[in-house]
Amino acid sequence: MTLRNYLVPLKVELFIWRIRHKRLPTHVELDKRGVDLGTVRCPVCDNGLETVEHSIISCSFAKEVWIKVFDWWNLGSLPNLTINEAFLGNGHSFTTDVGKQLWQATEWVTGYSIWKNRNAFTFTKAKPTSTMIFKEIQLNCFEWFSNRLDGGVYDRVKGVCADMTLM
Numbered sequence: 034m035t036l037r038n039y040l041v042p043l044k045v046e047l048f049i050w051r052i053r054h055k056r057l058p059t060h061v062e063l064d065k066r067g068v069d070l071g072t073v074r075c076p077v078c079d080n081g082l083e084t085v086e087h088s089i090i091s092c093s094f095a096k097e098v099w100i101k102v103f104d105w106w107n108l109g110s111l112p113n114l115t116i117n118e119a120f121l122g123n124g125h126s127f128t129t130d131v132g133k134q135l136w137q138a139t140e141w142v143t144g145y146s147i148w149k150n151r152n153a154f155t156f157t158k159a160k161p162t163s164t165m166i167f168k169e170i171q172l173n174c175f176e177w178f179s180n181r182l183d184g185g186v187y188d189r190v191k192g193v194c195a196d197m198t199l200m
C-alpha cells in the first residue's frame with residue numbers, strides 16, 4: 034500500500050496521512066479526545082454521527098460529489114465505498130500504473146475537497162453544493178496533475194482517461 038502519490042500536493046498527502054492515523058478532527062474523534070462540542074452529530078446533514086467515514090463518504094452531499102466523480106471517470110454507479118477502498122487502496126479499478134495513480138489521486142483530491150468544504154460550512158454556514166465542489170475537484174485535478182506530469186506521461190494519461198473532460 035503506497036501512501037504517496039506524486040500527482041497531488043503535500044497538503045493532500047497529509048490529509049490522507051491524517052485519515053490513516055485517525056487524526057481527522059471530526060466531532061466523533063474530538064469527542065474521543067475529550068473535546069466537548071455538545072454534539073457528535075454531523076453538522077452538515079444532522080443525519081448521522083460525524084465519523085470520518087460519514088464526513089467524506091456517506092454524508093448526503095459527500096455522496097452526491099462521489100456520484101459525479103464516478104460519472105466523470107465513467108466508472109458507473111457508486112459502489113458502497115469504505116475509507117479503505119476510497120483512500121488507502123491503490124486505484125485497483127485500473128490496469129495500468131498511470132491509470133491507478135491518476136484514479137488514486139482523484140479519489141484523494143475528492144476527499145480533500147469534501148473535507149475542506151465541510152469545514153468551511155462549519156464556520157461560515159455557507160452550505161456547499163455538490164456541483165460547486167465537483168468543479169473545484171476537476172480544476173484542482175487538472176492543475177495539479179498537469180503540473181506534475183511530463184509530456185510523455187501526459188499523452189498516455191489522455192489515452193487512459195479519454196473521458197476526463199478537462200484533459
Ligand SMILES: [Zn+2]
Nearest residue numbers: 075077078092
Ligand atoms: Zn452528514
